[in-house]
Amino acid sequence: MLSVSPLLQGFGLGATMIIPIGAQNAYVLNQGIxxxxxxxxxxxxxxxxxLLIALGVFGGGVLFASHPTLLLSVSCGGAAFLFWYGFLSLKSALHVSSEVEEKQVTRTxxxxxIAGTLAVTLLNPHVYLDTVMILGGIGGQFEGGDRVTFAAGTMISSFAWFFALSIGAARLSPVLGRPKVRRWxxxxxxxxxxxIAFSLLKRVVM
Structure with a gap:
């Protein structure tokens, strides 16, 4: 029998980890617009x-806890990617374009x-800290079917949020896609x- 409590706990906790704005959400928002x-x-x-939720809930969080150099490597790679992606956003913000030019932008x-999404997701150490270690640590406290149900709740939360953000941004693109709004x-x-990139480097240095 399905236990509702672990499902709701997983959904709620997943939402608190996923919804706060970050590199991944910014990328999804940008593609939607x-x-x-x-x-x-x-x-x-x-x-x-x-995949990351399953890895964490079913024991993979121990890998990162026992190998800090692995998370350190991800932090360095993530910082480099965020600096590069931030530079592209700055370049786009400083470029004054007309409505016609906006419509003529080459499609990606x-x-x-896919490569950009994988980079902004897998090179983000916060994903491993939040999704694998924190969610995994909490999910690991459940046993048997409740652990599976908890994991399912967090996965449903992820599905609902990312598609809502993507579809919502696309629906609002006539407004959010205007040149002045886009620059902001x-x-x-x-x-x-x-x-975020500087915070990652600060963590590496310290």
Missing amino acids: RRQHHLLTALVCVICDI SRRAV IDGVIWLMMWV
């Missing part, structure tokens, strides 16, 4: 989350979108990416 394979972006995020290929959004994304 541009309407460039935004559903594919959400799908890749969900698949990654499902599916491969590039790109500027905020640039600032956020570099703040």
Whole structure:
């Protein structure tokens, strides 16, 4: 029989970990506004989350806890990617474009979108800390079917959030996609990416 309590706990805890704005959410939002394979972006995020949640809940968090150099390597790679992605956002924010130019922007290929989504997800150490170690640690306290139900709740939360964010951004793209609004959004994304990148480097140095 399905136990509702672990399902709701998993859904609620998953939401608190996934919804706060970060590199991954910013990337999904950006793809949604541009309407460039935004559903594919959400799908890749969900698949990654499902795998990471399963890894954490069923014992994989021990791997990162016992190998700090692994998380250190991810932090360095993540910082480099965030600096690069932030630079692209800054460049886009400083480029004054017209409505016509916005419509003529070359569409990103599916491969590039998948690669970008994987990078912003798997090179983000917060994903491993939140999804694998914290969710995994809490999920590991459940036994048997309750552990599976808890994991399912967090996975449902991930699915609901990323597709809601992607579809919502695409629906609002006529407003959010205006050149002036886009510049503001790109500027905020640039600032956020570099703040996160500097925080990662600070953690590595300290």
